[in-house]
Amino acid sequence: MTDALVLEQITKNFGAKRAVDALSLTVPRGSLFGLVGPNGAGKTTTLSMATGLLRPDYGRVLVGGVDVWADPPAAKTLMGVLPDGLRLFDRLSGRELLRYVGLLRRVPPADIEARSRELLDALGLTEDADNLVVDYSSGMTKKIGLACALIHAPALLVLDEPFEAVDPLSGEVIRGILRRFVAGGGTVIFSSHVMELVEQLCDQLAVVALGRVVAAGSLDAVRAGESLQQRFLDLLGVAVPSEGVLTWLQSSSGSN
Amino acid sequence: MVAVLVGLKLRLLRNALRQSAWRIVGVVLATAYGLFLVALAVVGMIALRFTGVAVGPDVVVVGLSALTLGWTLVPLLASGMDDTLDPGRFALLPLRARELLPGLVASSLVGVPGVATVLIALASVVFWATGALPAIAALIGAVLGVLTSVVLARVVTTGLGGLMGGRRFRDSAAGIVAVLASLSGVTVAMGMEAVSRTPNAADLVGSLAALAGWTPFGWAWSLPADVASGRWGSAAAKLGCAVVLVAGLLRAWEALLERRLTSPLEARGGGERVGQSGWIDRLVGTSSAGAVAGRCLRYWRRDPRYITSIAMYLILPIVLVVSMQLQRRSGDDLGAVPWEFFGPFSLAMLVGLSTCQDLAYDGTAVWTHLTTGVPGRADRLGRLIALGVVVGPLFVLLQLAAAVISGRWDLVVPSTAVGAAAGLGGAGAASWIGAILQSPAAPAGANPFRTTNGGGLQAMIATMVTVAASGILAVPVLALAWAGLDQPWAAVAAPVVGLGIGLGAVTLGTRLGGGYLDGHWPEVLTNVSEKRA
Ligand SMILES: Nc1ncnc2c1ncn2[C@@H]1O[C@H](COP(=O)(O)OP(=O)(O)OP(=O)(O)O)[C@@H](O)[C@H]1O
Ligand SMILES: [Mg+2]
Numbered sequence: 117m118t119d120a121l122v123l124e125q126i127t128k129n130f131g132a133k134r135a136v137d138a139l140s141l142t143v144p145r146g147s148l149f150g151l152v153g154p155n156g157a158g159k160t161t162t163l164s165m166a167t168g169l170l171r172p173d174y175g176r177v178l179v180g181g182v183d184v185w186a187d188p189p190a191a192k193t194l195m196g197v198l199p200d201g202l203r204l205f206d207r208l209s210g211r212e213l214l215r216y217v218g219l220l221r222r223v224p225p226a227d228i229e230a231r232s233r234e235l236l237d238a239l240g241l242t243e244d245a246d247n248l249v250v251d252y253s254s255g256m257t258k259k260i261g262l263a264c265a266l267i268h269a270p271a272l273l274v275l276d277e278p279f280e281a282v283d284p285l286s287g288e289v290i291r292g293i294l295r296r297f298v299a300g301g302g303t304v305i306f307s308s309h310v311m312e313l314v315e316q317l318c319d320q321l322a323v324v325a326l327g328r329v330v331a332a333g334s335l336d337a338v339r340a341g342e343s344l345q346q347r348f349l350d351l352l353g354v355a356v357p358s359e360g361v362l363t364w365l366q367s368s369s370g371s372n
Numbered sequence: 373m374v375a376v377l378v379g380l381k382l383r384l385l386r387n388a389l390r391q392s393a394w395r396i397v398g399v400v401l402a403t404a405y406g407l408f409l410v411a412l413a414v415v416g417m418i419a420l421r422f423t424g425v426a427v428g429p430d431v432v433v434v435g436l437s438a439l440t441l442g443w444t445l446v447p448l449l450a451s452g453m454d455d456t457l458d459p460g461r462f463a464l465l466p467l468r469a470r471e472l473l474p475g476l477v478a479s480s481l482v483g484v485p486g487v488a489t490v491l492i493a494l495a496s497v498v499f500w501a502t503g504a505l506p507a508i509a510a511l512i513g514a515v516l517g518v519l520t521s522v523v524l525a526r527v528v529t530t531g532l533g534g535l536m537g538g539r540r541f542r543d544s545a546a547g548i549v550a551v552l553a554s555l556s557g558v559t560v561a562m563g564m565e566a567v568s569r570t571p572n573a574a575d576l577v578g579s580l581a582a583l584a585g586w587t588p589f590g591w592a593w594s595l596p597a598d599v600a601s602g603r604w605g606s607a608a609a610k611l612g613c614a615v616v617l618v619a620g621l622l623r624a625w626e627a628l629l630e631r632r633l634t635s636p637l638e639a640r641g642g643g644e645r646v647g648q649s650g651w652i653d654r655l656v657g658t659s660s661a662g663a664v665a666g667r668c669l670r671y672w673r674r675d676p677r678y679i680t681s682i683a684m685y686l687i688l689p690i691v692l693v694v695s696m697q698l699q700r701r702s703g704d705d706l707g708a709v710p711w712e713f714f715g716p717f718s719l720a721m722l723v724g725l726s727t728c729q730d731l732a733y734d735g736t737a738v739w740t741h742l743t744t745g746v747p748g749r750a751d752r753l754g755r756l757i758a759l760g761v762v763v764g765p766l767f768v769l770l771q772l773a774a775a776v777i778s779g780r781w782d783l784v785v786p787s788t789a790v791g792a793a794a795g796l797g798g799a800g801a802a803s804w805i806g807a808i809l810q811s812p813a814a815p816a817g818a819n820p821f822r823t824t825n826g827g828g829l830q831a832m833i834a835t836m837v838t839v840a841a842s843g844i845l846a847v848p849v850l851a852l853a854w855a856g857l858d859q860p861w862a863a864v865a866a867p868v869v870g871l872g873i874g875l876g877a878v879t880l881g882t883r884l885g886g887g888y889l890d891g892h893w894p895e896v897l898t899n900v901s902e903k904r905a
Binding site (some may be wrong): 205 | 657659667675893
């Protein structure tokens with residue numbers, strides 16, 4: 117059985133800065149894969165290269181055995197994507213945006229209609245379905261983006277921080293959707309900063325820092341008996357500011 | 373604060389230069405162009421001074437007034453306003469508008485246009501310095517003139533931009549443009565009348581200078597002229613007007629700044645609910661190209677930037693029609709050429725421009741096209757279909773208006789043939805060049821007159837290629853149409869060739885542009901991101 121997503125030695129430089137450094141990763145089919153790492157570790161850059169949004173300087177990306185950069189259209193039909201920090205066509209209403217993405221994905225119009233209704237309903241967006249996306253809150257924008265990634269029933273979901281700014285209720289709904297998606301034979305890779313969430317949801321994960329994989333594998337193997345939070349801190353050797361630093365912050369109520 | 377802001381602007385410009393070779397080329401070109409203009413102005417003024425030509429002072433007043441007018445018009449019509457120091461960014465700092473104002477004025481002068489203007493103003497002081505009093509008046513005039521230029525441009529772009537982002541503008545845009553264009557039509561007609569009455573060039577410059585001196589653009593600049601020729605009353609009046617103008621403009625800018633500092637967020641959609649617009653979906657169908665066309669059509673209605681483009685397309689035709697109509701009324705003989713038909717032609721020449729900007733206007737939202745794997749050709753074609761649905765009826769309307777007003781129904785077919793070659797030709801060329809060259813554009817809610825930090829050279833090249841292609845492709849059809857006025861074979865050939873050229877250009881442009889997109893989507897996404905490597 118081919119793996120859902122394979123990254124081979126992908127590398128990206130921004131000028132003199134190496135954002136992703138010969139990173140290799142395998143996401144087995146049917147897994148719920150978490151990607152964690154500190155800010156600026158290269159998660160967004162990695163996922164952009166995996167989804168065909170950013171051309172790698174070096175390396176190969178295989179989605180279900182199809183090379184993303186050799187045969188983009190074939191690979192792209194397999195993926196549903198939620199990028200981070202990119203705009204949506206936000207002068208469309210939520211419903212229109214879903215229909216637009218569905219048509220571009222060549223989903224039959226009748227299916228688009230039915231799926232949109234279910235997705236909007238599940239994500240609690242029915243009320244706002246006819247409002248322009250530009251007027252959505254950031255959590256609502258994440259949710260409509262997620263709906264767009266799901267509309268063509270992809271085999272692989274690539275989500276960059278899907279839980280950011282999403283309320284606890286919708287978060288639970290999204291977790292339910294992802295679990296059901298995986299139970300139905302799909303594969304998910306997503307990035308997140310919330311360790312509890314990753315621990316609870318994922319069966320596989322990778323920790324990246326400075327554009328490299330620091331640890332990867334099944335959840336239990338990476339955790340090595342600790343909590344994921346603790347293990348993360350250990351792996352990255354994070355220094356908490358000691359006493360005597362930043363003391364001036366305490367006087368913020370008075371003068372400066 | 374002045375030093376801080378000027379330093380900040382210099383540093384931002386330098387960092388922008390480091391980011392991309394395009395910007396370096398852009399700055400080099402702008403500098404060369406600015407230097408050329410400055411050299412021309414300085415040499416010209418010095419030559420005029422020492423040869424003592426009688427029209428010298430008039431020429432200088434007209435030129436400098438035109439410079440100030442240009443400061444306001446060029447950002448509105450072409451380049452947009454440099455917004456490196458967007459005051460909205462200072463919103464979280466405990467600063468008042470009044471504290472920022474001097475620094476923002478000073479930093480507006482940092483940059484090629486600012487420096488060039490200051491140099492030209494200084495040269496004008498040399499020109500007038502034939503005595504102590506004119507020299508002092510020229511110095512005062514120069515300071516006031518430079519301030520007027522900079523601040524007027526800011527106030528107009530910020531004020532209009534704020535208006536145009538809003539919903540109210542969107543719903544009344546057509547009316548506003550029609551009124552403004554008709555007014556300029558009246559002005560053009562009056563100007564042409566004045567020109568036809570004035571026998572020689574020197575007199576014409578003289579009356580232009582007199583006219584310019586009494587407009588807000590010329591109050592400051594004509595001050596030394598009045599002083600030099602001893603018209604004390606008029607000099608005092610102009611000094612008063614110029615000072616009041618600058619003070620009023622500064623107050624206005626302060627008020628606009630104050631508003632920007634307290635509500636720095638971009639205008640959004642305005643909380644409206646949209647209807648289902650089912651007719652659009654039925655019109656364009658469910659193919660990929662149809663889906664793109666449907667999305668674009670909604671944007672033509674909802675995005676202020678597209679609405680502004682429609683307004684721009686219509687200004688010239690309306691001006692033409694109104695001024696021609698007035699001329700006819702006043703019984704002037706305009707010769708055999710019915711200029712009204714230039715209206716639909718000018719629309720056809722301009723339609724490609726929005727297609728050049730399309731991807732930039734989408735901004736990073738084009739990631740949707742990347743990940744859905746939509747064929748580049750469908751993207752190109754869909755945008756052209758939407759353009760056709762919007763502009764096609766306007767073109768027909770202008771043709772009919774031209775025919776009705778001039779009474780020359782025999783010209784409708786040849787004029788449509790020329791328009792088809794120019795319009796479809798430009799659209800095809802834009803589909804190709806727009807796929808290759810993009811620079812980031814200000815997002816929909818932002819001031820449409822804003823340019824993003826230094827970019828724009830790519831957009832300028834794409835624009836020039838598109839307009840050139842429109843013009844070149846129209847030439848053979850124009851020749852045929854002309855010949856067709858007395859040669860029946862040419863009259864038949866013109867529409868066939870016009871349509872053939874137009875459709876050929878569209879086919880070729882969408883194919884080449886689409887193919888290019890298929891291979892370069894990620895680069896397009898990088899190009900339109902404001903954050904770029
Ligand atoms: N377009 C760009 N130009 C230059 N540098 C970039 C660009 N995009 C990312 N970088 C740099 O690459 C590195 C990785 O960035 P990336 O966005 O992938 O991090 P991330 O892991 O997603 O971080 P976060 O958790 O904050 O989202 C960062 O150091 C960033 O500064
Ligand atoms: Mg990120």
